[in-house]
Amino acid sequence: MFDSDYLPYAFAVIIALPFLVFARKFVYDFVKLKKQEINFLAAKNNSAIKVQALERMTLFLERLKPSNLVMKFDKNLQPHEFVFLTEKNILEEFDYNASQQLYISKSSWQDIVTCKNNILQSLRKTYESLTENSSLEDFKTIFLMDYLNAPDYIADTIDNLRKELNKIT
Numbered sequence: 423m424f425d426s427d428y429l430p431y432a433f434a435v436i437i438a439l440p441f442l443v444f445a446r447k448f449v450y451d452f453v454k455l456k457k458q459e460i461n462f463l464a465a466k467n468n469s470a471i472k473v474q475a476l477e478r479m480t481l482f483l484e485r486l487k488p489s490n491l492v493m494k495f496d497k498n499l500q501p502h503e504f505v506f507l508t509e510k511n512i513l514e515e516f517d518y519n520a521s522q523q524l525y526i527s528k529s530s531w532q533d534i535v536t537c538k539n540n541i542l543q544s545l546r547k548t549y550e551s552l553t554e555n556s557s558l559e560d561f562k563t564i565f566l567m568d569y570l571n572a573p574d575y576i577a578d579t580i581d582n583l584r585k586e587l588n589k590i591t
């Protein structure tokens with residue numbers, strides 16, 4: 423019964439089979455861990471990009487505040503020149519940061535667009551309310567007072583970005 427020519431092969435298969443099963447499981451577990459590691463690193467990298475996007479958009483909103491806008495440009499400009507240059511500056515900076523919408527929430531991006539549009543609208547409205555002989559200082563004063571008397575939507579948007587950052591980290 424044990425005299426078969428295949429006995430050594432059968433014995434080798436019996437010995438090798440558990441080894442092959444354990445080797446297969448080891449390789450499977452190793453690949454699974456490597457996938458988890460890659461996913462973790464990708465998520466970590468993605469959250470760093472999101473943090474940078476939130477930082478850039480917060481900086482944009484800070485620059486958008488009327489108290490910072492009135493400090494830009496030459497004091498000898500006419501109000502219409504100031505409005506033109508300020509609008510141009512806001513739109514250029516917004517276009518430069520437009521790609522950040524990929525990394526922040528849709529509602530936060532919409533809030534940022536609303537802030538930009540509100541400031542542009544306020545600039546135009548203030549300019550239209552001036553008389554012909556109004557100076558740039560008059561314009562800036564009215565512009566700042568209008569912003570101060572309205573709800574601070576820029577600060578609210580920055581607070582929302584801060585909350586979004588807390589969800590990421």
